[in-house]
Amino acid sequence: MPPTPPVIGVIGKTNVGKSTFFSAATMVPARIENRPFVTIEPNIGVAYVRTICPHVDLGLPKCDPRNSLCVEGFRFIPVKLLDVAGLVKGAHEGRGLGNKFMDDLRQADVLIHVVDMSGSTDEEGNPVPPGTHDPLEDILLIEEEVDEWFFSVIRKDWERFARGLDNLPLDDVISSIAQRVSGLSIRREHVAKALRETGLDRKKPSSWSVDELRGFIMRLRKLSKPILILANKMDIPEARVNFERVKEALPDRVIIPASSVFELALKKAWKGGYVHYIPGDSSFSVLKPNELNEKQRKALDRISSFMKEFGGTGVQEALNRAVFELLKMIVVYPVEDPHKYTDGYGNVLPDAYLVREGTTAEELAYLIHTDLGKGFLYAVLAREGKRVGGSYILKDGDIVKVVSAKASRH
Ligand SMILES: Nc1nc2c(ncn2[C@@H]2O[C@H](COP(=O)(O)OP(=O)(O)OP(=O)(O)O)[C@@H](O)[C@H]2O)c(=O)[nH]1
Ligand SMILES: [Mg+2]
Structure with missing residues (x-):
């Protein structure tokens, strides 16, 4: 089965611009108002990460994307974006809109924490004059809420569960814990890494103190749901000094x-x-200057000078860095014909797969089609014209033809 797109959860205090970020990233209209708790049901949409399409450096006139888009030489690959209800202090205990909404975050692989960097919303999300609230406080508070929620979900009935782990072989300890927490999109390698890094007694999990368990769960949270901070509302002048301080x-x-x-x-x-x-892009050009009124012209001027200063609006960069840097994913392009870079129907570079760093050629074969994986013989790196074995670790931008005993058109 082709890889499922990673899920990015959008978190933040109420009324900081989560739905605005979500709409800007997905073009799905979401309710946006300057008051707390506007969003109640989660908005789900498709956003894209951007990379340079290989058809450009291969000197091909065009490509025929099937699972992604190519816009003027930039490949846009879909990811799932989740806009949930705003959080306030005490959310993990049910305050504000409480727990249910945090549960929507279970499926997230990475979180984008939207922060009102201008300090124009108080602790409860009510509008206040810019510069009067400290965004650093929000960052710490909201992340603590996420951590506490994570802790309380995993901790529930832990003691009894842990007693059953005592004296099991390490592999079984890891598998049992992984299975128990799989509903939070925590993978086996996260569990193994958190165990290793915390150095807890793996032979006797029932002996871990509450603090040790907390340390383990906090490690799991950081590994399985890393958080990127989106310093939003940077267009408000008061945001700058806060940004530097944060x-x-x-x-x-x-x-x-x-x-x-x-x-x-x-x-x-x-x-x-x-x-x-x-x-x-870090800039844009105006196409119909004569059709703009004074107000629109001024608005576009403001946007243009903001982009000049910051290198863009920050929205695409946040999506990209969440996926490529925090989640450590790369893009690879499976093809049938390594000379023409096409699938079996002549489509040029039809598929772009987002896979984790460290994925091997054989694992890719399984992602394309189970049969291809089962009969895996070798792979051909189309750019280099080189044969590689199943344990070859893919690199970003690889164009790969899988050769299998069980040929399958995909
Ligand atoms: N100046 C400025 N205002 C913004 C920005 N992003 C959002 N806002 C404003 O902030 C207010 C709240 O925006 P929403 O997107 O509804 O915020 P939210 O975090 O989804 O709020 P809840 O769903 O109520 O928790 C609206 O008035 C937006 O127009 C930004 O980048 N700059
Ligand atoms: Mg909202």
Whole structure:
């Protein structure tokens, strides 16, 4: 089965711009208002990560994408985006809209934490003058809520479960824990890594103290749901000094300056045919200057100077870095004909697969089709014209033909 797209969960305090970010990224209209708790049911949509399409450096005139899009030489590959209800302090205990909404995050592989960097919403999400609320407080508070929720879900009935693990072989301990937490999209390798890194007694899990268990679960959270910080509302002047301060306070975190309203406005202008803009570009051009009124012209000018300063609106960059940097995924292109880079029907580079770093050629064969995997003989790297074995570790941008004893048209 072709890889399922990664799931990005959008989290944040209420009224910080989560739905605006979601709409800007997916073009799915979501309710946006300047008051707390507008979103109640999660919005689900398709967003895209952007990479350079190999047809460009191969010198091919075009490609025929099937599971993705190619826009002027940029390949856009789908990912699933989830916009959930806003959080407030105490959410994991049911405050605000509480637990149910955190449960929507179970399926997420990575989280984008939208923060109102301008400080124009108070602790409860009510509008206040810009610069009067500290966004750093929000970041710590909301992430603590996520951690507490994670802890309480896994901790439930843990003692009894742990007693059953005592004296099992390590492999079985890992598998049992992995199975127990699989509903939170935690994979086996996360469990193995968290166990290794925390150095807990694997022979006697029932002896772990609550603090040790907490340490283990916090490690699991960081591995299975890494969090990128979207410094939103950077178009409001007060946001800048906050941004610098937050960056200094959290030097190890990925923090992307962004304006979701600007990205949303640009996408609307593009839909209306007013501008030429490819999501993720650092600039755009105006197509119908004479059809714009004064207000629209001014708005586009503001967006343009913001993009000049920050290198874009930040929305596409956040999606890309969440998937490529935090989730460590790469893009590979399966083909049938390694000379023409086509599938069996002559489509050029039809598929772009997002796979985890470390995926092997044989694993890719299984992703294309189970039969291809079962009969795997070798793979051909189309760019290099080179044969590789099943244990070859794929690299970003590889174009791969799988040769199998059980040939299958895909
Ligand atoms: N200036 C500015 N305002 C923004 C930005 N993003 C969102 N907003 C405004 O912030 C307010 C809240 O936006 P929403 O997208 O509804 O926020 P939310 O986080 O989904 O809110 P809830 O669903 O109620 O928790 C709206 O008035 C948006 O127009 C931004 O980048 N810049
Ligand atoms: Mg919302």
